[in-house]
Amino acid sequence: MAHHRRVTEPKLSATARVLRLLDLLQSRPVWSGSELARRLGVSTRSIRRDIELLRELGYPVKADHGAGGGYQLGVGRRLPPLLLNDDEAVAVAVCLRLAAGGTIEGLGEAAVRTLAKLDQVLPAALRAQVDAIHHATVTLDPTVPVVDGKILLALARGIRDHELVTFDYTSPLGSGERRVEPYRLVATMRKWYLLGYDVLRGDWRTFRLDRMSDVRTPGWRFRPRPAPDAAAYVGREVSQTVYEHVARIRIEADCDSVRKAIPPGAGTVTPDGDGCILETGGDDLDEMARQLALVPWRMTVLDPPELQQAMRRLGERLLGRSTPGSSPGEPDELGGWWSEQ
Known part of the structure; x- marks a missing residue:
């Protein structure tokens, strides 16, 4: 048997x-x-x-x-580790990429950090699915520059692991390879910036991610050095340093209200008695005057004197148009806040 x-x-x-x-x-x-x-x-x-x-x-x-x-x-007091199946992991990664691209206000930087953690353990097959969905997605806002998700992840990993990154960079001054110790990623004015120590130039620099290509990590570790405040440094660089004119304006309002109205990438705001000082930059003084005319508080232009003159010219034009029988002339374009550089 x-x-x-x-x-x-x-x-x-x-x-x-x-x-x-x-x-x-x-x-x-x-x-x-x-x-x-x-x-x-x-x-x-x-x-x-x-x-x-x-x-x-x-x-x-x-x-x-x-x-x-x-x-x-149930619902706990702290967040325990999450267990995701394949479909859920792909869905989370896709949403994080959208958030990292600036489609969800205030979540960009946290999304990049989370995406870097998820990408570290995501299997190759699931990573390919995320890439396919990402490339099949379009945006209807042409003013937002596209940032490669792989660049974001490579820089985030370099920051986390204290690893040198190299990349090709194109700026208005020219193109070339950069070797950088990455420190922080900063999102402002719907753009991404890297704050890092430029090894070849021996100084801190900011780099726009949409001007980068071919980001590489050669495998060289570095010891973190004392760094400037990332938000303040990048805010100053993108709102002042790159412009021909830098203006100082005293605004008669509390700093919190002014900061809510003026994006960090448009200028820096510091307390001054019962008001605050706005420092901002621009290449066209008349355009700066038109933009300042949109600020809803009393202000005094401290520097430069040429901006004071541009403000007076703008005031005279507006006053002339309010006079009965005056010619409307050419319309002024009073758009949003300062243009993104």
Whole structure:
């Protein structure tokens, strides 16, 4: 008589079983202990032990007894590690790329940090799916420069690992290769900037990401050096340094209100008694005067004198147009805040 051996599924290790249990708890609101035991091929006593382990890890698993009761994942006081399946990981990565691109206000920098963590463990097949969705997506806002997600990730990893990065950079002054110790990524005026120490020039520099290409990490580590405040440094660079004229204007309003009205990339705001000082830059004094005319508070132009004259000319033109019988002349273009450089 032939003997038949019963074929059984290999038992999961304790770690794999806990992870599978967590996946089940996330897949629907309530599970009974017997259902979970049957799914995992263990006793209900083992399920209770695994539930306690999940609680120790920070997962708020609730247990309701009686008819209709069971185990369910609740809301905790802190965020425990999340377990994502393939579809969920792809969805999260795609949303993070959209947020990193500036489509969700205030989430850009956090999205890049999170995306860098996720990209580190994302399998190649899932990374390809994310890339395919990203390349199949278009934006209807042509004023927003496209930043390559791979550049964002490479720089974020360089910052995290204190690793030198090299890249080709094109600016109004020319093109060339840069070798940089990356320090911080800063998003302002719907653009991304890298603050880093330029090894060849021996000084701190800011770089626009949409002007970078071929970002590489040669594998050279560096010891972090004392760095300037990233937000203040980049804000000053993009609002003043690159312009022909730098203006100082005293505004009779509290700094918080002025900062809400004026983007950091348009100028720096510092307290001054019961008002504040706005420092900003521009290449065209008449255009600067038109933009300042949109500020809703009383102000005094401190520097330069040429901007004071441009403000007077603008005031005379506007006053002349308000006089009965005056010619309308050519319309002024009073658009939004300072143009992005």
